[in-house]
Amino acid sequence: MDELINKIKYLKNKEIFERIFDFKVEKAKQTFTEKLKENFKEGEEQNIYIFINKILKHETHFNIWRAKRREPKESKDIKTYDPFCNPLEETPVDNIGRLENEYAITASNLAKISSLHSLVIFKKHKKEELNFSDFLNGFDLALKWFELQNSQIKVLIFNYGLRAGASIEHPHFQIISLDEIPYKVKDFYEKIEKYNEEFNSNYLNDLFLVLEELDLARKLNNLNLIINLTPFKDKEIFFFDDKIENCKKEISLILSTYKEFSENFNLFLLESNKGLLGYIVDRGEKEKINSDIGALEIYAFSVVGFNLLEFAKDFILKLEEKELEFQNLT
Numbered sequence: 001m002d003e004l005i006n007k008i009k010y011l012k013n014k015e016i017f018e019r020i021f022d023f024k025v026e027k028a029k030q031t032f033t034e035k036l037k038e039n040f041k042e043g044e045e046q047n048i049y050i051f052i053n054k055i056l057k058h059e060t061h062f063n064i065w066r067a068k069r070r071e072p073k074e075s076k077d078i079k080t081y082d083p084f085c086n087p088l089e090e091t092p093v094d095n096i097g098r099l100e101n102e103y104a105i106t107a108s109n110l111a112k113i114s115s116l117h118s119l120v121i122f123k124k125h126k127k128e129e130l131n132f133s134d135f136l137n138g139f140d141l142a143l144k145w146f147e148l149q150n151s152q153i154k155v156l157i158f159n160y161g162l163r164a165g166a167s168i169e170h171p172h173f174q175i176i177s178l179d180e181i182p183y184k185v186k187d188f189y190e191k192i193e194k195y196n197e198e199f200n201s202n203y204l205n206d207l208f209l210v211l212e213e214l215d216l217a218r219k220l221n222n223l224n225l226i227i228n229l230t231p232f233k234d235k236e237i238f239f240f241d242d243k244i245e246n247c248k249k250e251i252s253l254i255l256s257t258y259k260e261f262s263e264n265f266n267l268f269l270l271e272s273n274k275g276l277l278g279y280i281v282d283r284g285e286k287e288k289i290n291s292d293i294g295a296l297e298i299y300a301f302s303v304v305g306f307n308l309l310e311f312a313k314d315f316i317l318k319l320e321e322k323e324l325e326f327q328n329l330t
C-alpha cells in the first residue's frame, strides 16, 4: 500500500484527487507476548490505510493483517434445493412466457422483490464452468426480456455463490424491471450532480482520470473500469457506460476474469436514462463460515484486508490476456 501512497504524492491531477478523496495512514503499535511470538513473527506494528470518498461519503480501512487472521473454515459439500436443472417443470412462467437460447432460459422468480422480477437460468449447473459465451448469451436473454417488459429501469443482479446471498447454487441472473430509480442509487446521482455543479466538472470522468493515473482504472472500448479506492468489501470494481446492450461483451469479459479472483461475488447492474452503473464485489472463500460483513460495515465504514494495487495489477493483466484470447476467437 505504500507504493500507492507514493503514487498519490506525485499525481499530476492531485487537485482533482483531493477534491474527491481524503486519506491517512495510521500506525498501530502493540506488544506481543512470548507465546504469541511463537505463532506470529510480525504484526507488532501495523499500518492502517484509511481512504475516504468525500463526495459519496464512503470510508474504507485497509489493513493487510486482517487477511492473515485465522478464520473458521469448514470444507463442506452442501446440496441446495435445485429446481433450476429442470426449469420447464419446476419454475414458474412469467407474463411474457419463456425466452431461451443454447446457454440459458428465463423463468419467473418464485418470491419477488417487485412486480416484474424474473430469472435467467444458465443451462450449466456448476457456476465454476460458466465462461464468456455463457455470460454473453445470458445478457442477450436478459436484454430481450427487458425489451418485452418495456423496462424504464433495468436491474440485473448475479449473486455468485452462497456466501454472496444465492439461495440456489445453480447459477442464475436475476432481472428486475423498475419504474423508478432506487433511492440509494438516486442518492448517488444527487451527490455526483452536486459535485458537477460545484466544480463545473464531471465526477465520473474526474474519478476515472485520477484513478487511471494511479493504475486503478482502464478503458475497455467505451466501458470505464475502476478498481474502487473505497471498496465496500474486498476487490470491488465499479464500471460505467451508456447501456448494457453496448458493453455486454466487455461485462462478459470482466465476469469471466473476475471468477478467477473470487469464489463468491455480487454483480449489480443498473441501466436508466442516466446511463449504466455496474459493481462487482468479492464475498470471500467458500469454506469460510463466518460472515464477511460485521457491525462496522453496516453502520460505520468498511474494513478490508487486501492489497489494492496488487489486485488491480493482477486483475487488469488477466483481463488483457482474456481480451486478446476473445479477440482471436471472434
Ligand SMILES: [Zn+2]
Pocket (backbone or CB within 6 Å): 082, 084, 085, 124, 125, 170
Ligand atoms: Zn442445477
